[in-house]
Amino acid sequence: MPEAVLLVAHGSRSDAGQHEMAALARAVADEEPERAVRFGYLELSDPPASRAMEELLDSGARDIVVVPLMLHAAGHAKSDVPAVVLDARTRRPDVRITYGRPLGVDHALLELGRQRLDAVGALGLPLAVLSRGTSDPDANAEAYRVSRLLAEMSGARSAVAGFAGVTWPDVYDALDQLRRLGAERIGVLAWFLATGVLLERMREDYRRFEEATGIEVVDAGYLGTGPVLTSIVLDRIAEAVEGRITPNCDACAYRHPYPGLEDRVGLARGSGHSHLAADHLDHGHDGHSHDGHSHDGHSHDGHSHVHLAVARLDSGHGPETTATT
Numbered sequence: 261m262p263e264a265v266l267l268v269a270h271g272s273r274s275d276a277g278q279h280e281m282a283a284l285a286r287a288v289a290d291e292e293p294e295r296a297v298r299f300g301y302l303e304l305s306d307p308p309a310s311r312a313m314e315e316l317l318d319s320g321a322r323d324i325v326v327v328p329l330m331l332h333a334a335g336h337a338k339s340d341v342p343a344v345v346l347d348a349r350t351r352r353p354d355v356r357i358t359y360g361r362p363l364g365v366d367h368a369l370l371e372l373g374r375q376r377l378d379a380v381g382a383l384g385l386p387l388a389v390l391s392r393g394t395s396d397p398d399a400n401a402e403a404y405r406v407s408r409l410l411a412e413m414s415g416a417r418s419a420v421a422g423f424a425g426v427t428w429p430d431v432y433d434a435l436d437q438l439r440r441l442g443a444e445r446i447g448v449l450a451w452f453l454a455t456g457v458l459l460e461r462m463r464e465d466y467r468r469f470e471e472a473t474g475i476e477v478v479d480a481g482y483l484g485t486g487p488v489l490t491s492i493v494l495d496r497i498a499e500a501v502e503g504r505i506t507p508n509c510d511a512c513a514y515r516h517p518y519p520g521l522e523d524r525v526g527l528a529r530g531s532g533h534s535h536l537a538a539d540h541l542d543h544g545h546d547g548h549s550h551d552g553h554s555h556d557g558h559s560h561d562g563h564s565h566v567h568l569a570v571a572r573l574d575s576g577h578g579p580e581t582t583a584t585t
Contacts, residue, residue, distance in 0.1 A: 262358065262501055264296040264321035266313055267493065268341045269329040269453075271304030277456035278305050281329065284453075284485035288493050296321060302340050309344045317352055324348075325500045327360040327493060331369075331451060332391070334399035337362045338514060360500035363453075363492055365406055372488045373406075373449050374413045376480040382447030385478060386438045387416035390431055390462060391451045393423030397518050400427055406451055418443070424458040431465040439473055446475060450482040453489065 267288060269281045285299035296319065300312030316324055326345055328337040345359050363369065377383050389407040394400060403421045411419035418441050422434025429437065438446050448466065450459055459482060466477040483489070499505050513524050 262295060262323040262325045262356075264298065264316045264319075264324045265292060265497055266309065266316060266324060266326045266344075267297065267299045267329055268309040268312075268326060268344065269299070269301050269305075270336055271301035272454065272456040273304055274454075274456040277454040280454035280485045284329070284489055284493070287485075287487070287490040288497075291490065291494055292497070302336055309341070310347065313344055313348050317348060317355060321355070323356045323358075325358045325360060325497055327496045327500065328362050329453065329493070330362045331364070331453065332394070332396075332399040332402045333362050333364070333512075334394035334396040338396070338512070358500045359505075360496040361505050363489075363496065365402060365409065366492050366495075368488050368492055369483060370406070370409050370413055372483055373410050373451070373480075376449055376483070377410075377414050377447055380447075380478050380480050382414070382449075382478040382480050384415040384417075385445050385447035386441065386443035387411050387414060387419040388422055388431075388434045388438060388446055388448045389419065389451050390422045390424060390434065390448060392458065393426040395426055395521070396513055397521070398512050403451065410449065414447070416447070424462055431462050432469055435466070435469045435475075435477065436473075439475055444475060445478060447478045447480060449480040452482040453485055455482065 265288070267285050272278055272281070282299065285297065289297035296316060298312040298316055300307050300309030302309055313324075313326075326341065328341045330337045330341075342359060345357050348355070349357055373389075374383070377385075377387075387407065387410065389403065389410055391400075391403040391406070400423070403423070407419045407421040410416075418438060420429070420434045420437045422429050422431050424431060435446055435448070450462060452459060463479065466479060469475070470477055513521050514527060515525065517525050
């Protein structure tokens with residue numbers, strides 16, 4: 261039975277967003293009193309995930325579950341969090357470290373999204389579901405899946421997906437697609453766990469669209485990190501403990517080539533945005549400022565990534581039990 265859990269979030273410049281994610285970690289810890297629960301970030305916020313992992317190793321934990329607090333399996337969940345796992349396994353092959361899967365398109369999240377829409381009277385309206393955006397095609401496709409499923413649950417007769425950065429369509433263009441389909445009012449839901457800078461920018465896009473078109477944007481907010489999220493994270497921990505992890509790698513850019521991303525296929529080790537990335541290692545986290553780094557407008561295409569087979573990360577203790585997918 262695992263003795264410890266490491267929860268890894270992306271990170272945010274927003275104090276409010278950081279507080280929400282920390283509250284989620286505390287809620288999980290309250291539900292797991294027999295396990296040491298630690299929490300860390302990949303970037304932008306403290307503590308770094310690598311430091312939280314080190315604390316668990318130093319405390320004597322010999323069996324650790326790592327769960328990425330990310331909605332989709334994009335570069336952070338496929339690459340950067342596994343980098344933390346791989347680094348720890350390489351240094352401590354005597355410790356069993358099991359990697360769980362991201363939160364994913366869970367029905368409980370979809371129901372939470374429906375409730376957010378219902379709370380602002382947006383059920384049945386043309387729907388825009390807005391995600392963070394990534395250079396990973398598979399993760400972007402998941403966002404479209406969310407928009408369709410949420411439309412089915414909310415009674416929307418038209419639905420689009422949009423993204424806050426990195427890929428297309430952007431927020432304004434997603435809303436404009438619905439305008440061209442004849443929408444007079446639009447319901448929007450941000451497929452985000454917590455608030456932050458990106459959400460504020462998205463709301464500016466809503467206002468700009470309303471001023472330009474006269475079409476009302478009914479803002480349903482974002483998912484939030486309440487009891488529903490706590491329950492899903494506990495499920496991901498249980499899956500990892502019981503060996504029920506079932507990642508979908510069928511269309512993964514690390515397994516199959518996409519135009520412009522061919523160099524990712526078979527990539528086994530590299531540096532991404534994690535605190536194990538080469539730029540962090542060069543000068544250390546404490547002396548490094550993220551203030552000049554804008555994730556929402558930044559493509560990952562210039563970075564190589566670690567990608568490990570999630571399904572096999574629970575099968576052994578050392579890096580030899582990992583595989584590239």
